[in-house]
Amino acid sequence: EVQLLESGGGFIQPGGSLRPSCAASGFTFSTYAMSWVRQAPGKGLEWVSAISGSGDATYYADSVKGRFTISRDNSRNMVYLQLNSLRAEDTAVYYCAKGRLTWGSGGSFDLWGQGTLVTVSS
Amino acid sequence: DIQMAQSPSTLSASVGDRVTITCRASQSISSWLAWYQQKPGKAPKLLIYQASNLESGVPSRFSGSGSGTEFTLTISSLQPDDFATYYCQHYNGYFFSFGPGTKVDIK
Numbered sequence: 587e588v589q590l591l592e593s594g595g596g597f598i599q600p601g602g603s604l605r606p607s608c609a610a611s612g613f614t615f616s617t618y619a620m621s622w623v624r625q626a627p628g629k630g631l632e633w634v635s636a637i638s639g640s641g642d643a644t645y646y647a648d649s650v651k652g653r654f655t656i657s658r659d660n661s662r663n664m665v666y667l668q669l670n671s672l673r674a675e676d677t678a679v680y681y682c683a684k685g686r687l688t689w690g691s692g693g694s695f696d697l698w699g700q701g702t703l704v705t706v707s708s
Numbered sequence: 709d710i711q712m713a714q715s716p717s718t719l720s721a722s723v724g725d726r727v728t729i730t731c732r733a734s735q736s737i738s739s740w741l742a743w744y745q746q747k748p749g750k751a752p753k754l755l756i757y758q759a760s761n762l763e764s765g766v767p768s769r770f771s772g773s774g775s776g777t778e779f780t781l782t783i784s785s786l787q788p789d790d791f792a793t794y795y796c797q798h799y800n801g802y803f804f805s806f807g808p809g810t811k812v813d814i815k
Binding site: 619621623630631632633636643645681686690691693694695696698699700701 | 740742744746750751752753754757758763795797799801802804805806807808809
């Protein structure tokens, strides 16, 4: 079955770290760019970070640059998002998403995981 | 950075209605636009890519049009399963920007 399954969210204090992960199955993982998109409670969608299929190129939204790090392990069909220096405004459901095309960023996102909730609070 | 705007923010409609949602970009984005549907507690679902291409498996009552700075998503005859929030998204290389969303609720 073609799917993405996130895990690793949780409750963390401001300034802390967390590493959500996303397990992919049912497609040739290494040929697709992957992204993380987040959604704060009751708010809209915000693209956070993307990584190329080979993993040699990474991209970040200005709001997380320098604090978050995206990575992938193509041998395990996994993508990760290291969250450091967390702030209350990082509280959100974090979705991983697959690019639709096998070149570049893949364009639009044709497959999404169910999301994992990260709550930053003291 | 390119900003995306959507109108209306909320739309009340009845089953069978024709519904149109507008998305505007702060500058020309050619046809690099997608539309997503999201239901409460669920992940977004891709409906339309490259402004007017229907994603596989999406009902034909959904259609997209436009280019440059103005785009529309049309639902030709609203069905009970279509009550949801709809987002447009601009993509260009590794730049992605979502609109604020349009909630379609029951009139």
